[in-house]
Amino acid sequence: AQSVTQLGSHVSVSEGALVLLRCNYSSSVPPYLFWYVQYPNQGLQLLLKYTSAATLVKGINGFEAEFKKSETSFHLTKPSAHMSDAAEYFCAVSDISNFGNEKLTFGTGTRLTIIP
Amino acid sequence: GAGVSQTPSNKVTEKGKYVELRCDPISGHTALYWYRQSLGQGPEFLIYFQGTGAADDSGLPNDRFFAVRPEGSVSTLKIQRTERGDSAVYLCASSLTTGAYEQYFGPGTRLTVT
Numbered sequence A: 001a002q003s004v005t006q007l008g009s010h011v012s013v014s015e016g017a018l019v020l021l022r023c024n025y026s027s028s029v030p031p032y033l034f035w036y037v038q039y040p041n042q043g044l045q046l047l048l049k050y051t052s053a054a055t056l057v058k059g060i061n062g063f064e065a066e067f068k069k070s071e072t073s074f075h076l077t078k079p080s081a082h083m084s085d086a087a088e089y090f091c092a093v094s095d096i097s098n099f100g101n102e103k104l105t106f107g108t109g110t111r112l113t114i115i116p
Numbered sequence B: 001g002a003g004v005s006q007t008p009s010n011k012v013t014e015k016g017k018y019v020e021l022r023c024d025p026i027s028g029h030t031a032l033y034w035y036r037q038s039l040g041q042g043p044e045f046l047i048y049f050q051g052t053g054a055a056d057d058s059g060l061p062n063d064r065f066f067a068v069r070p071e072g073s074v075s076t077l078k079i080q081r082t083e084r085g086d087s088a089v090y091l092c093a094s095s096l097t098t099g100a101y102e103q104y105f106g107p108g109t110r111l112t113v114t
Helices: none
Strands: A003-007 A010-014 A019-026 A031-038 A044-050 A056-058 A064-068 A073-078 A087-095 A104-106 A110-115 B005-007 B010-013 B019-024 B031-037 B044-050 B053-056 B065-068 B075-079 B088-095 B109-113
Touching: A003 A087, A003 A104, A010 A019, A019 A031, A019 A087, A019 A110, A031 A064, A031 A073, A044 A056, A044 A064, A044 A073, A073 A087, A104 B031, A104 B044, B005 B088, B010 B019, B019 B088, B019 B109, B031 B075, B044 B065, B044 B075, B075 B088
Parallel strands: A010 A110, B010 B109
Antiparallel strands: A003 A019, A019 A073, A031 A044, A031 A087, A056 A064, A064 A073, A087 A104, A087 A110, B005 B019, B019 B075, B031 B044, B031 B088, B044 B053, B065 B075, B088 B109
8 A cells, every 4th residue: 555644734934945845655666756736725736746757856836856765755845935835735646556547645735834 | 728627616415415526527538536635634535437437436435425427528426325524625636548647636526514
């Protein structure tokens, strides 16, 4: 079974500061990993995904994440936080051995607050 | 183009009643997923359709939950004899094809059982 752990249910950073949201995964097979963002009263939007190509993945809105197999991590970063980054962020994993079935297993989420 | 839409956006029902939640995926998307998001939690997988068939319903919590996708497009999630514990946001997502690993989510239906 696969699982994802997001450390820190709430993270606050100052505008312009580094954003670091942590995600660790557990998987018996090489996983595909994802970060989604959820703004209030909106659906989940894909920020970026790791699908076994480059380990450093760049996404939308200046976010990036690095897949580190030795640490079973896929932390999300952004060099400089903007007020518009305030949202809920979810890390998710998909079992690529379930060919055709790309169902996601999500973490519990991290709420990011930006301090002006 | 139009994204995934879900109706209604909010549904309040009494315990024991039957409800239907509708999902309109992006046109041409063959894969459709339902998830349930309880307060303070991440979404949890319920069921996966490939075309008209339910390829994986392992996430449905019990036999009160059922979903259909008769023409391979619109899907309906049906909940019988609703319980207060069913209160959650129900999310639908669609994907163009297998191998894309990119699901597009709708805004969800917030179900409240009183």
